[in-house]
Amino acid sequence: xxxxxxxxxxxxxxxxxxxxxxxxxxxxxxxxxxxxxxxxxxxxxxxxxxxxxxxxxxxxxxxxxxxxxxxxxxxxxxxxxxxxxxxxxxxxxxxxxxxxxxxxxxxxxxxxxxxxxxxxxxxxxxxxxxxxxxxxxxxxxxxxxxxxxxxxxxxxxxxxxxxxxxxxxxxxxxxxxxxxxxxxxxxxxxxxxxxxxxxxxxxxxxxxxxxxxxxxxxxxxxxxxxxxxxxxxxxxxxxxxxxxxxxxxxxxxxxxxxxxxxxxxxxxxxxxxxxxxxxxxxxxxxxxxxxxxxxxxxxxxxxxxxxxxxxxxxxxxxxxxxxxxxxxxxxxxxxxxxxxxxxxxxxxxxxxxxxxxxxxxxxxxxxxxxx
Amino acid sequence: xxxxxxxxxxxxxxxxxxxxxxxxxxxxxxxxxxxxxxxxxxxxxxxxxxxxxxxxxxxxxxxxxxxxxxxxxxxxxxxxxxxxxxxxxxxxxxxxxxxxxxxxxxxxxxxxxxxxxxxxxxxxxxxxxxxxxxxxxxxxxxxxxxxxxxxxxxxxxxxxxxxxxxxxxxxxxxxx
Numbered sequence: 051x052x053x054x055x056x057x058x059x060x061x062x063x064x065x066x067x068x069x070x071x072x073x074x075x076x077x078x079x080x081x082x083x084x085x086x087x088x089x090x091x092x093x094x095x096x097x098x099x100x101x102x103x104x105x106x107x108x109x110x111x112x113x114x115x116x117x118x119x120x121x122x123x124x125x126x127x128x129x130x131x132x133x134x135x136x137x138x139x140x141x142x143x144x145x146x147x148x149x150x151x152x153x154x155x156x157x158x159x160x161x162x163x164x165x166x167x168x169x170x171x172x173x174x175x176x177x178x179x180x181x182x183x184x185x186x187x188x189x190x191x192x193x194x195x196x197x198x199x200x201x202x203x204x205x206x207x208x209x210x211x212x213x214x215x216x217x218x219x220x221x222x223x224x225x226x227x228x229x230x231x232x233x234x235x236x237x238x239x240x241x242x243x244x245x246x247x248x249x250x251x252x253x254x255x256x257x258x259x260x261x262x263x264x265x266x267x268x269x270x271x272x273x274x275x276x277x278x279x280x281x282x283x284x285x286x287x288x289x290x291x292x293x294x295x296x297x298x299x300x301x302x303x304x305x306x307x308x309x310x311x312x313x314x315x316x317x318x319x320x321x322x323x324x325x326x327x328x329x330x331x332x333x334x335x336x337x338x339x340x341x342x343x344x345x346x347x348x349x350x351x352x353x354x355x356x357x358x359x360x361x362x363x364x365x366x367x368x369x370x371x372x373x374x375x376x377x378x379x380x381x382x383x384x385x386x387x388x389x390x391x392x393x394x395x396x397x398x399x400x401x402x403x404x405x406x407x408x409x410x411x412x413x414x415x416x417x418x419x420x421x
Numbered sequence: 422x423x424x425x426x427x428x429x430x431x432x433x434x435x436x437x438x439x440x441x442x443x444x445x446x447x448x449x450x451x452x453x454x455x456x457x458x459x460x461x462x463x464x465x466x467x468x469x470x471x472x473x474x475x476x477x478x479x480x481x482x483x484x485x486x487x488x489x490x491x492x493x494x495x496x497x498x499x500x501x502x503x504x505x506x507x508x509x510x511x512x513x514x515x516x517x518x519x520x521x522x523x524x525x526x527x528x529x530x531x532x533x534x535x536x537x538x539x540x541x542x543x544x545x546x547x548x549x550x551x552x553x554x555x556x557x558x559x560x561x562x563x564x565x566x567x568x569x570x571x572x573x574x575x576x577x578x579x580x581x582x583x584x585x586x587x588x589x590x591x592x593x594x595x596x597x
Contacts, residue, residue, distance in 0.1 A: 092569040099554070100579055135449060262476055262515065265543030278515060354449040355480060355511045355522065368482050368509065379580075381482035383547075391546045420569060 057085070062405065064093050070167065071416025075393070075409075079402060087397045087405065089390050094420035102380040107133050107347040108207055110380065115201040117384060118418040120163050121361045123156040123192070126205040131286055132356035132367040133207045136349035144337035145209050146288040151222065151330045152195070152204070154323040158229070159188040160361035161316040164413040168313060169240050171410040172249045177240040184232055187225050194218060208343040219331055226324050226331075233320060241317060250313060251304030254396040254408035258307070264392045268363025268385055269315040270412055273299035274307035280359040292329050294322045309411035316413075348375055360385055362413055382421060386414040422519045425451045428473065436463055444524075452509070452522035460525045461535040461561070464510070468540050473514065475521070478541035480511040483551030487582040489529055501583045506532045506557050527557065536562040554580040 062075040072093035078085040098117065102110045114129045115122040127149055134141065166181030189199040194215045196204040204211050240246055256266065261274045271278055279296045281289040297318035299311035351373040357366035363385025372378040389412045396408050423431075429443040432453065439459035445451035455463050467475040489504025505526040513520035527534050536559040537544045548559045549568040556578030559565055567574060576587035586595050 092567075092571070095569045097579060100584075263542050265478055265541065276515075283518065352449050353452075353509075355509075357479065364479065366480050366511070368480055368511070370484060378487075379482070379484050381480070381484075383480040383482075387546065388543060391543070 056080075060402070064090075070409075070414060071419075073390075073414075073416055073419070075405065077397075077402065077405060082401050084397045084400050084402060084405065087394045089393055091387075091390065091416070091419050094416050096421065098382070098421040099380055102377055104376065106375045107349070107377060110377065111206065112201065112203050114382075115203060116417060117382065117421055118160075118360065118362065118365075118386065118415045119200060120415055121156050121160040122200060122202050123152045123205065124160075124358065124360045125365065126202065127153050127287075128356070128358040128360065128365045129367055130205050130207045131358060132354055132369050133347065133349065135356055136352060136354050136369060136371055137207070137344065137347065139208055139342060139344065141208060141342050142337045142339065143288075143335050145339050145342070147330050147334050148210060148214060148339065149205055150287060150289065150292075151327055151334075152192070154326045154330075155188050155191060155222070157323045157361040158320050159185045161320050162188075164316055164361075165236070165240070165313065168410040168413075169246070171406050172246070174240055174243065174246060177236060180232070180236060180239065184229055187228070191218070191222055191225060194221065206343055207347055209341070210339045213339050219334065222327065222331055226328055230321075230324060233317060236317065241314060247303050247310060249407055250309035250411065253304075253309045253400060253404050254411060255305045256307040256312075256392070256396060260392075260395060261307070264395065265388045266363070266392060267388070268359065268361070269319060270312055270363065270389060272296065273311040273315045275299050275301075280357055280364060284357065286356075286358055289326075292326045294325050297322065309407050312411040312413075346375075348373070357383070362386055362415070362418075363389065382418075384418040384421065386416070386418040387421075390414050390419055422517050423473065424519075425453065425521050428467075428519075428521050429453050431470075431473070432463060432466075435466060439463065450522050452524045454524050454526065457508070457525040457527040457534040459535070460508075460510075460523070461537050461540070463523070464512075464537045464540050467512065472517075474516050475512040475514050477513050477515050478510065478537070478543045478547075479513055479520070480509075481537075481544050481547035481551065482509045483507070483555035483557045483580070484509060485555055485580060485582045486526065491583075498585055499583050501529065501581075504529050506555055508534050508551060508557060510537070532557045533560055534558070535560050538562055552578075554578055556581060 058079045060077045064072040064074045074090040076088040114125040117125055162181040162185040166178040169177040193199050196202050256274050258274045258276055261271050275298050277296050277298050299306045303310050349371040353370040355368045357364050366383035368381040369377050370379040432440045439456040441454040443453050467473050484507045486505045486507050489501045492500045507526045510523040525534050551557050552565050553567040553570050
């Protein structure tokens, strides 16, 4: 006779070390088996979209920094591209190159946090320290460029706030050479670690159809085996000038689209980002980075949806302009917000301990979920 | 790969008056205006049709068009009467790599739009957000509750252009 257990509701969070911010998961359990997971969000809601309506276009930039605060450069990148499309302006080539270099450095930094804290979540403490050590070097490069380590306000509509430090190219090349062998070290430490594989392989498998239907993008979609990257498939800025690959999940240790695949895609993407950075540093043209910044940013009435490949997925800005100095409406389609919506689907039928492994593998930032 | 004009013509032929117009005069994105009570059928067709197969909802946003009569109140407050609220659907096909924008406008006094949650599960949270912040009611949505604001927020929908902050929330003073 099967043993009957009583249904139990478990609250995980809002204050919980593994929720990467303030998130409450209401988990319904039968014994140790998860019946359903309901995320409750909004604890960090700062009314970004309402604020943006009261700001001029350039004043919004510091606010977008604070959404996905682990990838601020890329949030700015996406926002200014949307406004530039509305305005119909072209930026100098040097600006595009610097934006791509910053964006890809930011991608590595963001993935390092994802990987490091993922290890931490499921009990591997050491890789976290290694990842943050390397991330510090990237933050130092940003500090050298614009003085800030986390929230930059560096990429402006039509250009950049100022040019690179004279030492930047050399330091960035040093970083690339320093970091490449560290990926191998990380693989030895964590990726092929037996305990790590046991915790993540075959857990939280996300089939491709489900992933697309739920709007999953970025590394999480690619881990499900779909070769889709906005940098290539709906290219923007100057990404079509670089040579890089799009890794997809292969199910090396388990099933395609499991937690391990989602983790490993990020490791592979860091290598590709290094390739892009190297190419961009070698070809960096001369020029004035502030020459195309408009004196007054007043786009014509109209609306645009513009998207970029944020480290975590598709970051879209829907901006409606009514022809005044302030945006009429700014709606942000943040990847973290969308990815959190699939939690219930991923967790069903797994053990309660796997919630942590699954949540860590989809890599969310609550600043962007709640906005 | 289909242009927005081609998609519009296909829809116009199939759905007639439910598809209102193609607004292509805008500087950047042309959009197709549809009837809010037919939007789920139209989206289902766009999703199912082999040649179109719009399988990916990129974004869904609720917007206060603020095109009604503005009545100015005391100390800068205003109330808007009449006009419309709109929902914008940005959809694309990952197979054919084309994308279009669909817009459904609904009267401000009775803002009801049919939900597309059963077509793209992605729409679930976005519709809840549009309900929470703009106050658009999505018919047939399985769980239309507030998502970003507190569940017991009773002062209205913040992204309405005539939103007023409440004086107190659970005894805490709101304006500071």
